[in-house]
Amino acid sequence: MADDKPCFNALSYRKIIGSLQYLTLTRPDIAFAVNALSQHMHDPAPSHTVMLRKFIRYIKGTMEFGLPITRSNLLLRTYSDADWASDPVTRKSTSGFCSFLGDTLVSWTVKKQSTVSRSSTESEYRALALATADTIWLKKLLVDFRIAHSHPMDIYCDNTSTIALANNPVFHARTKHIEIDQ
The missing domain is CATH 1.10.8 (Helicase, Ruva Protein; domain 3)
Structure with a gap:
């Protein structure tokens, strides 16, 4: 054997x-x-x-597989998503995000969230918060490398409720439990 x-x-x-x-x-x-x-x-x-x-x-x-690293602009953009209550045992959601510098993927994460989200909006909001923190870190890293990045950072999310929640400070009082859980 x-x-x-x-x-x-x-x-x-x-x-x-x-x-x-x-x-x-x-x-x-x-x-x-x-x-x-x-x-x-x-x-x-x-x-x-x-x-x-x-x-x-x-x-x-599969030697031809892999991420291409190409010379392109230095615009930083991030895509965020979450899979609400995707773990059938714990009912925890999975967060995922990826960040591009120009056309090159420079950072990505897929991780089970540490707490159970009450809704898909909350799950997406947690993923968006993690993606935002990572994107801010990437921008600071660019500064450390003396690479000027004066353009706004684009962070994309596919959940309209989460986008509304992130853009409206009136709703932030309803998300204090999310801040505490992080």
Whole structure:
């Protein structure tokens, strides 16, 4: 059986996982698998080394995949979304956002929210808040690199209720629980 004998020793396993973690910078499609395999770095079972070998075959067969890094303008824009109550067990939502500098994707996150949202609007608002914080950090990072970014940052959200909530300070009194939960 293939699980009886490991394909790699523990040291080789750790080195390969480290290289794969670096590769996730331009290959977000492999991030979940790399994360799952990296949870066994300290004591990989033979089955994990077999999975790693299969995963390396996948990488070899998909060398053309990845994020293009192109020279373009330096306009910063972010897209935010959430999947309300997507976890059937905990009923927690999943936030996701991605930021582009020109045509190049420079930051992305998909994360389960820490609390249960009462509505899709609240879930989207939490995702928008995280995306905004990340976008502000990116703008400050550009300043550290001495790259002037005088243009407004565009942050996109597909939920009209969330956009109305974010734009109207009258509603902010109703969102204090969201601020506390963050």
